[in-house]
Structures are given as C-alpha cells and as structure tokens.
Amino acid sequence: MAEKLTIGKALNAGLRRALEQDPKVLIMGEDVGKLGGVFRITDGLQKDFGEDRVIDTPLAESGIIGTAVGLAIRGYRPVCEIQFDGFVYPAYDQIVSQVAKMHFRSQGKVKVPMVIRIPFGGGIGAVEHHSESPEAYFAHTAGLKVVACSSPQDAYTMIQQAIASDDPIVFLEPKRRYHEKGEVDTEATYPLHASRRVRPGTDATVLAYGPMVRTALDAATAAQEDGRDLEVFDLRTLSPLDLEPVFESVRRTGRCVIVHEAPSNVGLGAEIAARITEECFYSLEAPVLRVTGFDTPYPAARLEEDYLPDLDRVLDAVDRTFGW
Amino acid sequence: MAEKLTIGKALNAGLRRALEQDPKVLIMGEDVGKLGGVFRITDGLQKDFGEDRVIDTPLAESGIIGTAVGLAIRGYRPVCEIQFDGFVYPAYDQIVSQVAKMHFRSQGKVKVPMVIRIPFGGGIGAVEHHSESPEAYFAHTAGLKVVACSSPQDAYTMIQQAIASDDPIVFLEPKRRYHEKGEVDTEATYPLHASRRVRPGTDATVLAYGPMVRTALDAATAAQEDGRDLEVFDLRTLSPLDLEPVFESVRRTGRCVIVHEAPSNVGLGAEIAARITEECFYSLEAPVLRVTGFDTPYPAARLEEDYLPDLDRVLDAVDRTFGW
Amino acid sequence: MAKGDRGAPARGKEVAGEPAPDFVQLLTPDGERIDKSVGADGVEYTIDLTDEEYRGLYRDLVVIRRLDAEATALQRQGELGIWASLLGQEAAQVGSGRALRPQDMAFPTYREHGVLYCRGIDPILPLSLYRGVDQGAWDPAEFKVNMYTIVIGAQTLHATGYAMGITKDGKVGGDDGEAVICYFGDGATSQGDVNEAFIWSSVFHAPIVFFCQNNQYAISEPIEKQTRIPLYRRADGFGFPGLRVDGNDVLATYAVTRTALDNARHGQGPTLIEAYTYRMGAHTTTDDPTRYRVASEVEEWQARDPIARVRAFVEKQQIADAAFIAEVDEQAKQEALQLRERVLAMPDPHPLTLFDHVYPNGSPVVDAQRERYAEYLDSFEGSAH
Amino acid sequence: MAKGDRGAPARGKEVAGEPAPDFVQLLTPDGERIDKSVGADGVEYTIDLTDEEYRGLYRDLVVIRRLDAEATALQRQGELGIWASLLGQEAAQVGSGRALRPQDMAFPTYREHGVLYCRGIDPILPLSLYRGVDQGAWDPAEFKVNMYTIVIGAQTLHATGYAMGITKDGKVGGDDGEAVICYFGDGATSQGDVNEAFIWSSVFHAPIVFFCQNNQYAISEPIEKQTRIPLYRRADGFGFPGLRVDGNDVLATYAVTRTALDNARHGQGPTLIEAYTYRMGAHTTTDDPTRYRVASEVEEWQARDPIARVRAFVEKQQIADAAFIAEVDEQAKQEALQLRERVLAMPDPHPLTLFDHVYPNGSPVVDAQRERYAEYLDSFEGSAH
C-alpha cells in the first residue's frame, strides 16, 4: 500500500505501527504525549495507546535514557525522544557508558533494545542548541548503532526496523526535512544497515545522509547542466558504515566528495575519507574532499546559510576534485 | 634548572607553580584535597594552598565543570580534575554546550579559562570505565582545545601553559605513564599547540600522542634492527592539530602510520589520515594506516593487551605500508 | 490539580479563596494590601515602599508587558525567529529584578526579559538573539546579568560557582556583600544539574537565591509531571530554606527576594523561592497551548493578573491618578515603537563573523577555514550566482 | 562531625551514647535487643525472628566477612586487579539482602558482595570482574540482581525504570507484588542521576526502595562534603518517606527494608533508607585511608561492629552455642578456601572473545576486525615472537 506522506507523518505512522504490533514498545520523552511532541511526530499516539505507553516524562534527559535502560531490562522496548539534538548531552553518560556497553559487559546476558530518536541538524532558523549534528559523538562509541533517514519511505520503514532491532540505536531525523513529502510503500522491505545509491552517475561520487541527501541530489541535478554526471549515495547507516557499494563507485569514478552539516574536525567525513583512501588507493584521482559545517560552534540563525553546506559548496568541492 | 621527575610529579610541580604564580588559579575535583587525588597528582597542594584554593568537591562531575564555569565568569581560573576518563561523561553537557560555546556565543565578552584534567587511556589493569580514551569526543567539539602530554617535561610545561591560556582546554594525561621518569627543565619555553618530531627518520612517519608516544618510539627502535628508519611525531595538540611538520615528513617518507588507543571508527586517526591525504596526495606510497583500539567497548583487564596497540601492531602496520 | 483563587496549594489542602498559610502574599488580586504574610520559612514578610516606588513598579510592569507584546508581534510578522513571552510573569520578574542590589549578579533562562529591563539592559539586546543575529549581545560584566541559557538548568551551576567565587573574594558578611539570583522554571527542577546546584550551594553555603518561576507548565507538561509536592519544599531535602510566594504579586515577590538576597549577602547561605505564577501565553511563538490546556484555566489566572492588582491598589490608594496611568501607557507605547524600529533596522551579521571568537587565542584551523571561505565568497563576486 | 557512640546524628544534636530518636536500632552494640524503635517516618519498627533465622543472619555475616577478607588477600597476592571490600557493612547488606523476597530485583553498586551472597550468587562470580576476566558474570534475570555499576549513581535510574516496568506489568498491589531495591553510597547522593531517580520514582510512584549505605566516606571525602543535613532527609524534598537505620544492626536493617519493600510492592511508592554505617577498610585495595582519617575514628566504629553484637546476642539468649559458632567459622573458612582455589584456577579469556557481544545483532565492522586480528595472531604462530 503506497501513500504520499511527509517525513514527519511517515515517522508518526511508523511509530503507530510499532506500538500496534508489539505491546512492549513504549514512547517516552518531553511533551510526546498530550502535545504529540514539539514536531508532532508522536501526534495522537497517547490518545490512542494511553499514558502508560506514550509517556510524558519529567524534564531530564539522563532520566529519560536511564529509566529506559531499566525498562529495557524489564523487557520493554523504549523509544526515547530527545526534543532537539542539543539536548541529548545531559544523557550522554547514560548513552555511552550504559546503553552502549550493557550487552558487551554482560556477555550478551542483558539486552537494551532502545531507540533514541533525535531530530538533528540545522536550517530551521532556530536559536542555539537547536541545530546540532552530534552523530560523530555516537558513531565513535562502540556498542551503539547510528542511522539517519532522509525520505518518507525510510522514515516509515527504518523507525520500525530500529524499534524491532535488539541493538541500541540512535535514530537521527532530518528535522528541516520533516515537511518534505514522498511516496511510502508500507510493505516495503529492505535492510536497515545498508547504504543506498540514490542517483547513478559516472564522473564523481557524492556521499550524504539525513538532510544533506536532498542537497547532494540538487547538486547532482545542477552538475548535470555543466555536463557532469554525479553518483549520489545516501549512507543511511552511520555506524556501522556500509561502504562496500561506495568503494565500488569510487573505484569507477575516482573522485569522491562527502557532505555533512557537522563540523569537519573528527567528523564522519574523516572516517569515510580514511576508509575510502585505504580501500580505493590506486583508483583515486584526487583526495576525498569534505563539505561540512565549519569548526565553529553552530552560529546564530542569520549565519546558518553560510555555515551549512549547500549546492554551491558541494559543486565547488566537486570542481576541486577535478582540478587536482 | 633541570631535575629528574616522573610525569606525575612533574604535573604536581607544574600545578604548584601555577598556584604560586596566580592567586586566581583553583584546583577542584573529587579527592584532590586531603588525599591529593587518587593518582596523587595534587599531593600536598591543599596543605600548602588551603581548602579555599584546592577544593574537595561533592561527587558530581557536571557540578565540577558547571560551577567551574561560574567561577571562571567570576574571574577565577579553575583546574578541574576528572578522576578517570570514564567519569567525564556526566559533565559532557556542561563541557560541549557551555564551556566550549561561551566565548563564541558571547562574542568574546565571556571567557572561561578552564583546564579539564583527565587521566586517560588503558594499560593499568583496571575495571571498566577506568581506561577510556575520549579525546575524539572533545576534538570534534569546536570551542575546546585538546592537548595530551607524554613526557615529564611536557607534563610540567604544558600544564602551566594550559592554565595560563584563556582557552578552555581538555588536558589529557597518560595515566599508565605517570611513573615514567625524565629530565625536566623548569625554565624551558616552547609553544603549547605544536606537534614535535621526537625521532627523526627517513622511511616512514609514525604519529602518536599521550601514552602511545613511548610505544611508537619503541617500535622505531625495533624497526631500526630490521633496517627501517622511522620518523616519530608526538602530536601533543589534538585540537587544533598541528600537522604542517607532519605533512613535510610524509612528503619525504611517503608512508604514514597513526597510533592511538581510542577506537578506530571516527577517531583522531581518521581526521589525521584524511588531512594528510588531502595535503600529501601525490607523495603517498600507501594509504595512511591506523593502529588503534578496536571498535568494541574497552574490554576486561585480561584482554587489554590484545585491545591496545603495541610495538608489534605498529610494526605490522608499517610493514603493510611497505607492502602496498 | 485544581487551581484555586489565590493559586496556592501548599503543604496541606488548598483552601479556595484563601491564600494557604505559607504562600506569601501582600497584595490580593483585587488590589487589597495585606499587611503581613508568613512564609513557609516561618518568616513574617511585609513591605513599605514610597509612593514613588509603587509607581515605579507599576511602570515597570506595564512597560515590560508592552515590550513583550511588541516582540510577539514582531515574531508574527517574521521579524524574529521565535519569541518566549513572559506574559503573566511580569510581577515575578519585576519583583525579583528590583529586589537586586547593584552589586548582585543574575543568571537568567531565556524568558527573563523583565529582569533584564530592571537591570537597565536595553530591550533591543535580548531581541537580537531571538532575531537570529547573535547569541548574546549584552556584556554580563557590565550589567551583572549573565547571558541567557537555553539548555534547561545549566545556568544553576554557573550561578552556584559564581556565588562560591563571591565567598572566595570575601564579599559576603556585610550590607555591601554580594549575592546571586538564579532563575529557572518549574520544569527545570527535574534536571540533575539543578539538584547538583542545590547540593553545592548548600555544602559551600553559597550566597545565592534560587528563584523558580513556577508558571505551571514546561511547554505542554503541567507541574504534576515534575513533582508530587510543592516545589519550594525541594529545599528541605538539601538543608536550606524554601518558600512559596505569590508570583503574581509584585510586592510579595519583591519582599521575599530582597530578604533572601540580603540573607545571602550576610552569609546565611542559599534560599529557594518558588514564585507561583502562570504562563498566560504560549511556551514560545511556535507553541500551541490549546492542545494541552483549557481556556477556563487561563481565565481563572486572568483574574489574578499581576498588573491589574497594582493598578487597582495605586488608584484606590491614590498613589497614582489617571494622568499617570495614561503617561505610563504612552511611555510603553513609545518604547515599543522604538523597539520595533530598531529591530527592523538591525543589520545582519557579516558572513565572516561566523569565524570570530571561537577561541580567545584563536586557532589556525578556524583561521584557515575563514580564509578559504572568504576566497570562496569572493569567487561569486560579480558572477550572476 | 563528631561520631557518637551510636553514630546517629539526626535532626537535632546528636546525644552521645543514645541513639537519636529517629535512628532505628533493634540491637545495641552490646548485643541488647531493643523491643521497638521509631523511625523518622514515624513508624514503629520491631522484629521477631525464629532462632533459626537469627542463626542464619549470624552465619551470613560471618561467611560474608570471611569471603571478603579472602578477596582482599587474593588482591594483595596479585590474583585480583583490585577489590572493594565491604568490611564493616555486612549488617547493612545482609539485613537488606535477606529482606528481599524472591520476586524482588536488586541494583547494586560495586560493593554489594554481601547482597549477592544472600541472593544465592556464587561468590566466584563477582570476583571475575575484579580479576579482570570479565565485566559481569552472573545472569541478572536468573538471580534478580543486576550487574555491578561502577559509574556512580547510574544504576539508580535503571532501578527506577525497572520499577516503572513493574507497575506497567500490573505487578504491584498485593503480597505477590514486586519491588526493587537500589543500592548506592553517601557520595552518590550528589550525582544528578540519583536526584533524577528520586524525582522519577516519586512522580511515577514507583515500587522502589533506595538503600543508601552511608559509610561516612566517598573515597577520601567525608560525608560533610556531600551534605549539610542527614542524608535520609533528602527524601523530604521529593515527597516520599526517608529514614535512618543503624546500618550496623542487621535486625533493624532487616526490619526497615522489609517494611519499605512491602510498602512498595503494595503500591505505596518509594522509600529512602539511609543505613548509617562505616567503611572499616580502605575504599578499595588501591586506597590508603591513613591519609585522610584518624585511627581513633576507626576504633570508635570497631566498638559498633555489626557481627560482634549479633554474636553477643545469640550467645546471651542461648540461641547459639559454642559448637554453632565454631561450625560457622569452619564453614566460612572452607568457603573461603574453595573461593581461593577457584580464583586461581580461573582461565583467562581467549583474545578473540574481545569481539564478542558488542551488538546483539553483530556488526560487519567488528567482524572484520575480529577476522583481521585472528590472522594477525596466527602470523605469530610458530614464530619465536
């Protein structure tokens, strides 16, 4: 069954279906109940599933994640909403020292099948702490998996897969794209931890995830006019990365550009560049280039268009790989 | 004046001198006072400078960093001890959202000249959470500077430089090396944020910092026997990285291996590999290789020798760069 | 939770129409003066201001509300990115803000526009944050008001540390002692940081007043989601006094805050004040409160308006005449008008300022990025791009 | 802080030689039974056990102390990496551990070896953690004791969440209801997480008992560095009962914990129990307590030994004879000997287990690293390396 949904509505539908299918699934977070979340991603769920399953919590992120660990030990499958990216840090200890390590340290005896939903990234004109891209902090943490959706279809499918998975998963939602619409096939099946070629091309490879997938695709469209045929990947799974298809592409194109909003220094792009260089050393015509946020704190809203990678900066990097 | 000191004693002497020279310098943390810290780095300081300047705090890391921010706003220069690497995460929000951003967001009006001392890394046979290498989490955070000392001389000099700097600095101490001895020239002067070539060589470049510098040097000595002459760098400043001298070296040697204890995925090594590849693309004979902790949580003590990079794993990587 | 006429459910049951015994109130919603009121801390509070001072408080309240309304309008018109209105909380902010002495330091959240006004901060300054032009425009050292803090509760530890610094500086113990006031909301009381701040303040006997504006909501969540007992009682468990004040009563708020600050500056340690009030508007301009609260509740609180009661009082007591009321309205209008004009005239920041002030001592990495971006921007110069 | 004979500075001043009125004690240091004792919660506590049960508690205490001493010796001999001794806290652990009903769940710190013993966990299991062989060897689901938690306070939120789950499962309200006990130390009370756990437990009315062993120290820091008032009073600010018990009195500890757990399982929400005790040894084997505390303090507490008083009691009451005492000693010795032998025989983990269990569903990245490391290890095979 296919219908046209926004990313936000697709997430809502996915959460609803997860709640329906498994009575152990819980949703918890600040304002997720009566309000339906500040982005309305959980809209209507408390009304239909009750306060016992869709829980408005006290205002404390460490409490949200820490109690979710306990609920998971008890057999529940909590889906925690962190209201904005910049507010996940009070829970950082629980996430990196508890959630990430529990299965390993118990030698598999204790599972904490949790999903930590984070609307992430900038571009919405917000005040500080509302536009962060914290994915590297989680991807560097062994024991966590990290995924990012970029389309309504993935929003719908991936959120259900993440909830069904026994792995603890940080689930990143491209908040500036919540309102973008697309077809959703509610019966589609495909693997969660796989990257996807979203545009075939021959001249250079462009990698993106979350909100930057659209930017990369727009850049590819623009490049077409200049006679350049870009291949674009939506990475989808940020930890573990699924780079085999990317290696295959870079071996063909010899050029690669990575796009993300997070600062460059020790970001995902660095890992991907290092891995591609290891695997495609003799195929590279130019070093893998990164188009990212700058190594500054996220700036005031009226500077964010300068801070964030856009079509022009992507094309500029592609140009540079050709000029090497 | 030169004397032979351990890294631990050199830190103690450096802290003492900082306390003497600036009445605004404070030391705060758990057990730093009467006990002198669990590693005795602050031994004797409370006795000599009083409880007002060397403060045993409540057991709360967010409290330590958060109140230090306030003390810094009031004009103090707090030096915060985090007892072990794995216990810095409860303070993560204060560090990345407050300490790191304060100067930027206030457009330079508010400075928080703090030093966050963290004994880091493994190899001491400890239980969990006592052997972490969290540097990537901080290096990815714009607004923080991150340094690591590896010798008594640097321990003595760098801690004073860090305290004197107005930048907020995460100061990483190689806890497994606290007892290693070396000459300390108490009048030595050199820049804080500079990498250093600690062994000249011609065949390949090895990069390390903190506890892995000794490992890299030992590997170089061993390689000498095999007829390979390795150049070794102590990176010292992890953010900002000082890579110009490294680029110069790699352009000469064409081969580079990076060593750190932290997991590989999205670690410092990734950034360095990416930057070297960007800058030395046509000089590289092989991709930059990384010798790191594995992408698993830090294991039980009896597995740590397998987890941690050692001389053999460094040499193995060097070999591989020659076999490319 | 039923919200009674005086809005003061306290230790026992709330008695409708009567302030609960430990709810400090000095001016009823009808504008009647209460001579003395005993707080949960056992202290009897009273106040005696000059007519000039009463008029001053009225003026503050009216101007602040008007400026706030202007900011809301500016946001609606797209001139601000977002706005966090203080509507309904004017008395809590003016009462506490005016209770500060010049040497005191304030740590606000993101809603303390009224406190800033009382501290002499040009109202344009917080607006640049909400317009997206910067992230903090005033100099905390100059006005003794720290920057706004958006991460809930984080500023409570900063305030505590600052207060510890006051003690270290030997600036407690006399009338010229310094004190800190730290603002936060009802929701914030659930954060670990806030509770750690209570602990540190208690252990170090810091000269600080924790001023909690319980406006009954943390975005959509009513106070019951954060606590089962009145918030001011949180202090009991940490070993310092806590009390509840009618946060819609500017006189009572002024009285309790002044006393608590003076206690702090004299070396008597922290106090927790719960200003019991109500957020009359939305959480911010992006919020829709109709989704989670009923109109009748808002109406009930309308009857306890913080400004109406002062106006009734100053009129009844003939402290102010119609001319004064009109003059204040006119002043408010003019200030709002100027504010609007200045917001519209506010220049956008230059792109390259993005790279400024990342570090006091700079960074070669940031410098290189600035340089490269400058070149990149230049490359478009003259192009049709 | 002066530590009086009964060690119970409570709300007011401590009266030397007398338990403060709200310090629950049922067995004096001399082994005298106190019939009834009223807690800070206003409840009158008493206990009536069979002789068999009294003997059982004595046996637990003696065996646990002996095993603990063996572990300390093993560490000294290099067989354990580190050891966190429970010396002095046996009564707090046995009293609370035995108060648990089979359906209850415990969340320990790293020092609750005695609780584990009471729950039937083979004492070898916690030792593998301290030997460095693994990070958690028992199955929490089987024994209803979660893994040790080293990050101070983190487990209090896990315990709270688990307790919320009990409520969701409808397992409160009857004698067969379930409850959670969460252990933590005096130092832990300063952590944000612990205070958040108090808030959540209160708001969600969770079936949980917070069991704080106040052993007077957090490593080197005395309790005054964490609080100005007795810790049990922390609960006041969160809206649930708190009380102090003589943590060196196994009977009182048993009585108050049993009641608190039963209250929780019957739907009466959380309780905070402060077990007032003393860490007789070092923080861990790497610690040197002579740097921060005086011998006389330790001697004072020696006089309140948790085992001596039970022995005096069972002997005086002729509940146990010399043969029984000797038999228990012998049992303890035998168990210790076996423990030693089994520790020495414990195999080291295989290097490649390092890659196991990182994720329930595995990871290609980890798999690749395992494979490469296996090949690397193989490359040394047969070499002189």
Ligand SMILES: Cc1ncc(C[n+]2csc(CCOP(=O)(O)OP(=O)(O)O)c2C)c(N)n1
């Ligand atoms: C750590 C953190 N989590 C979540 C948020 C999102 N948020 C902003 S305001 C708010 C509610 C705050 O409520 P309260 O403390 O009562 O203050 P009020 O807004 O009512 O003045 C929330 C959850 C935040 N800013 N910081």
Ligand SMILES: Cc1ncc(C[n+]2csc(CCOP(=O)(O)OP(=O)(O)O)c2C)c(N)n1
């Ligand atoms: C978050 C965190 N910070 C610091 C430490 C180091 N540490 C281990 S035990 C301890 C003291 C704990 O004191 P308390 O809570 O009283 O428990 P006790 O050891 O006395 O049983 C400290 C500071 C830690 N384990 N976790």
Ligand SMILES: [Mg+2]
């Ligand atoms: Mg509120």
Ligand SMILES: [Mg+2]
């Ligand atoms: Mg203790």
